[in-house]
Amino acid sequence: xxxxxxxxxxxxxxxxxxIDYYTKTLGFELLEDTTLSESKRWVRVSPPxxxxxxxxxKAANETQEKQIGFQTGGRVFxxxxxxxxxxxxxxxxxxxxEFIREPAKEDFGIVSVFKDLYGxxxxxxxxxxxx
Numbered sequence: 764x765x766x767x768x769x770x771x772x773x774x775x776x777x778x779x780x781x782i783d784y785y786t787k788t789l790g791f792e793l794l795e796d797t798t799l800s801e802s803k804r805w806v807r808v809s810p811p812x813x814x815x816x817x818x819x820x821k822a823a824n825e826t827q828e829k830q831i832g833f834q835t836g837g838r839v840f841x842x843x844x845x846x847x848x849x850x851x852x853x854x855x856x857x858x859x860x861e862f863i864r865e866p867a868k869e870d871f872g873i874v875s876v877f878k879d880l881y882g883x884x885x886x887x888x889x890x891x892x893x894x
Contacts, residue, residue: 770807770816771841774831775881778804781819784880788858789843791817810843817841832882839876839884848873848889855887 775781778796785791785808794807794816806819822828834840845851848866852875856862863884864876872890879885 768815770818772818772820773841773883774822774827774834775819776822776828776831778806778819778821780880782806782808785817785819788855788860788880790854832879834883837884839886841883842886842888844888844890844894846889848875848887851887 773781782793782796786793789810791808791810794809795805796807797805799805802823803821807816808819809816822831852862852866855877860877860879862875862877864874866873866875866887871892872888874889875887877885877887
């Protein structure tokens, strides 16, 4: 059997704000932005060349709004692999991304931790192992 993750739903406050951040700050590609109703859109973004996408899902009620930026209870939520952590760290820092951990060497490679615009924690990883 062969399986893979296709996309991950990420709660956001505002579609356009999220699209702007993920495409202009993190350099993701906007794959789709389809209006489904007056209040709902199907918005997918992805790092260049990735087979897994983020579905930017606007919080639809107060319960969902409380979970924005806290979908994993404060743990690292997403893992962004790169071929050069230091390059991306410098670029993201210059664009205002808040890092809570500078790049550091680990057994598995080099890792740094940043917050996205809503406070979700991301590992930025340059792996020394096959992905």
